[in-house]
Amino acid sequence: MSPDSPPAAIGAPEVSRLTSKPPTLIALFVAFAKMSLAGFGGVLVWARRGIVDQHRWMTADEFNETFALCHFLPGPNVVNLTFVFGSRFRGLAGAIAAFSGLVGPPVVIVTILAALYQRYGEIEVLRRILSGVACAAIGLMLSAVFRMMTPLFKRRDVIGLLVMIAVFVAIGVLRLPLPSVLLVAIPISIGITFAMRRSAT
Numbered sequence: 001m002s003p004d005s006p007p008a009a010i011g012a013p014e015v016s017r018l019t020s021k022p023p024t025l026i027a028l029f030v031a032f033a034k035m036s037l038a039g040f041g042g043v044l045v046w047a048r049r050g051i052v053d054q055h056r057w058m059t060a061d062e063f064n065e066t067f068a069l070c071h072f073l074p075g076p077n078v079v080n081l082t083f084v085f086g087s088r089f090r091g092l093a094g095a096i097a098a099f100s101g102l103v104g105p106p107v108v109i110v111t112i113l114a115a116l117y118q119r120y121g122e123i124e125v126l127r128r129i130l131s132g133v134a135c136a137a138i139g140l141m142l143s144a145v146f147r148m149m150t151p152l153f154k155r156r157d158v159i160g161l162l163v164m165i166a167v168f169v170a171i172g173v174l175r176l177p178l179p180s181v182l183l184v185a186i187p188i189s190i191g192i193t194f195a196m197r198r199s200a201t
Helices: 027-039 044-053 058-073 075-118 122-154 159-171 178-199
Strands: none
Touching: 027 044, 027 075, 027 178, 044 058, 044 075, 044 122, 044 178, 058 075, 159 178
16 A cells, blocks of 8 residues: 555445535524424434435434434433534534524424413324324334434444444343443444554555
8 A cells, every 4th residue: 555545444434415515594594493393203304304315514424423422412412413513514603593493493383382282182182193293203213213324234334233233232122321331332432443444554
């Protein structure tokens, strides 16, 4: 290997044609407002679709890495994502614009619905409607999980998939505490990635 040539990449990020022009403050607000208004049961599905598929502001790998970072920050994951994503393009103003778009419209709608539910919540038809919405929300969440796993399958990242399965089993099956699992999984993941990249050079 020539000394001037770049080291071989292990699990190279997914190549995607990204939008060259960063979004404006208004574009950030409108985009996250649309995500929040569409996000019944969770915004993750629509956030990924809008950021990666529709606007192409991030690749699938970049979105996964950013969302993974947001898991280790205090507070709701998607709210953290709006701040990290908005500040990446427009600094503090971008973070505020994205956050306002995410939270503003739902707060207005939920306030109205809460008043209506307080008065009509005992109606049986309404309860059945809410049960159906809950099922749809679970389906959307599972869809987002599988789409976020796609880059790992495309790169045939066996190590990444094994770590993901191990964490799922530890938390979802064995019911181990989340902080304890993360304290073990994070150093192991970083160590494996570092070792693989060094062996490729």
